[in-house]
Amino acid sequence: MEQARSLFPPQQAMGLMTDFYELTMAAGYFSLDHNPKAVFEAFARTLPQNRHFLLLAGLEQAVHYLLNIRFGKEQIDWLKQQEVFKNVRKEFWEYLAEFKFTGDLWAVPEGTPVFANEPLVRLEGSLLECQLFETYLLTTLNIQTLVATKAARVCNAAKGRPVVDFGARRAHGPHAGILAARASYIGGCIGTSNVYAANVLNIRPIGTQAHSWIMSFDTEQQAFEAYAEVFPDNAICLIDTYDTIEGAKRAAKLKNKLKAVRLDSGDLVKQSKQVRKILDEAGLADVKIIASSDLNEYTITEMLDRGAPIDFFGVGTDMVTSKDAPALSIVYKLVAMEKDSRMIPVRKFSSDKATFGGIKQIFRKYDDKGNFKEDIVGLAEEDIAGEALLKQIISKGKLIIDLPGLDAIRSYAQTQLKLLPKHLFDLRGNAFYPVILSDRLIEYNKQPNEQGG
């Protein structure tokens, strides 16, 4: 009998959490004794539609991978059986059995707003070890940066009203839901419905009640009263199961025990106004109105513009899948390599996918008020005015900084977002922020192509 599996990878299989070509190339580099020092950088080629900045997130999981990547015996035995490896030097398998990352990691801190074509992460080490890191780094940066960015937009649209992640069921699997809870908290959400994420990340768990609660009682009134009996200080009533207006009137009968009502369908603007009136007339001006139902930054903006008296938003699907832009093109490219005892820049010229060579740094400039003014991308060795955003995190395979906790990342992110030019929160269109390449970087990349011959 086939056993049902969760497909969460065990620790000893972390080495296999990569693309197959990373391992064939690694075997090739090893077999050819072609393993010079190398530098790779990750950057976003372009910003997705309707995004004018990215809120960087996901680094902690990439750091975990770098510090913990191992190849277990069982995994190595399986790799050896793959026909493609039959001509590989036998010592490669011993090398993998002992493999640990021994290089350096530099990165822009999580929670920093960044832009296209800026180096976000830099890995320095042997060509082979840096190569293996590509896939996992990109998958964790791509999803968390997408969701943190989306959450920042949603929270900005909510104009200070609390936003909670309700997306666990629509995220791309259970682990994606946890990553989305983390990223949306960085982006500004105040809590999550995802219990494991709340537990492990120390985020406030938040929930109301489902329609099944209401439907399981003989009457809606009984359902509300039963809930208030068990949760006397947290009676939130979902009022749209049968008829929202009648539901509001029934909830109002709970009087002082009622904390909030939730609307989950229909015309939320119209209903929230009607419900507010019912609550106010019942002397329940303190009772909050929570809205959910496929919300996003566009619908929230529209509802608030139309005067919807909504106090609190539960946002799921659109935020955790970044539905209007569900993929991000952060890529990871070789930018420099040791040759004849010096580091030389390397680059590719592929149509629409050309890259800039050289070890780079972002220098961020601020205006008089401390707001972001412009970024210069230059060579790391250049002496350019501005804050150097890439900081060293790992040296020779060892963590050399205290990784920030999630609350510290969130509060840093929220401070940073306030320094962004306001037009970068535009819901649609193209809003511009200056990212300038330094003269030396441009000059450096005019050197004749040493390769391709």
Place this chain on the structure above:
Amino acid sequence: MEQARSLFPPQQAMGLMTDFYELTMAAGYFSLDHNPKAVFEAFARTLPQNRHFLLLAGLEQAVHYLLNIRFGKEQIDWLKQQEVFKNVRKEFWEYLAEFKFTGDLWAVPEGTPVFANEPLVRLEGSLLECQLFETYLLTTLNIQTLVATKAARVCNAAKGRPVVDFGARRAHGPHAGILAARASYIGGCIGTSNVYAANVLNIRPIGTQAHSWIMSFDTEQQAFEAYAEVFPDNAICLIDTYDTIEGAKRAAKLKNKLKAVRLDSGDLVKQSKQVRKILDEAGLADVKIIASSDLNEYTITEMLDRGAPIDFFGVGTDMVTSKDAPALSIVYKLVAMEKDSRMIPVRKFSSDKATFGGIKQIFRKYDDKGNFKEDIVGLAEEDIAGEALLKQIISKGKLIIDLPGLDAIRSYAQTQLKLLPKHLFDLRGNAFYPVILSDRLIEYNKQPNEQGG
């Protein structure tokens, strides 16, 4: 120092892999001694844009959850500390410590094409235990069904040419990449670049080489020759790093050692024709052309219509994120409940989100040639001609069938897809398949609403 974490949940935390309201409701049901027998069903409210069927996938992971959901001591201690639970009956925590699912699971087999408003999964048990299952069931069904459906469309567009999952780096995190590899294999892909998925699911691992391989050698020619030296029977050359036409000529110098070339940028139709000519003129008619670069069913159809001589497609981002439809609205609703020793239908009336009560079954009818003709959704107890699609998988908490292996699911799915009316593969628009509600189901739902009063 904060420790870096992967956020893969340990076994003892599986009980927390749910939405917070599932646990507050569970505590409420328990405390009120309100825990009648209940039946929940999962169904898709609507199909996403440009989808005319869904290829159901993800059930195995849901079954794993049902069979393995547990609450560890540490997790229960954490829950107890949450303020909302302060009035809950103390015995609830002992109940959770011993919790195991003891009900029944019925489901449509993975790899079956299904439609909106059809019951895909049915859970029968106590109200409390069925409630807890909602979030995890939906997250695993939603993502895998999205990706399996997208893969079926992509493979159909490729008209028999092999398609491989190249999406690990753009999936919504590392676990989403594994789920996407599984689902895309069910949908028709022949392999994956995702090494762990290949290892654990016994899918063929497939990879070529990255631009970094090419760039790390002094010349492109040396890079190709070095690769062929280590992988003499698998020399696939990525030829677009500097100049695709020159790259093709250099690859052709490998003569009989060359197995395939890969194009990853630019005008793939024009380039594939030029490259095919170069290879043919070098006497290398057997050398295959592989294409990648943000491919999907729309671009593949267009390239093949324009005569692109491409033999093999690597598809990543668009498939593993189901980019043009990255979310699916499979929902899970209470449909029946025990009252006065009989099961009664329950339903909600929310605007645009009303549900049908009653324990249902799908009866699929076939035409003379064995193709799908129409589906009748009726009450499970009805005697309707057609194949009953929901089968029992778990009885009283125990698995009662041999779960099919992944290859069996894939081959069943591929056979099923051949029985679908051809117009359901239309790339765009609305293509219709008849899903008819039985007279008795309609009649059953005309009963006066017993609730809401």
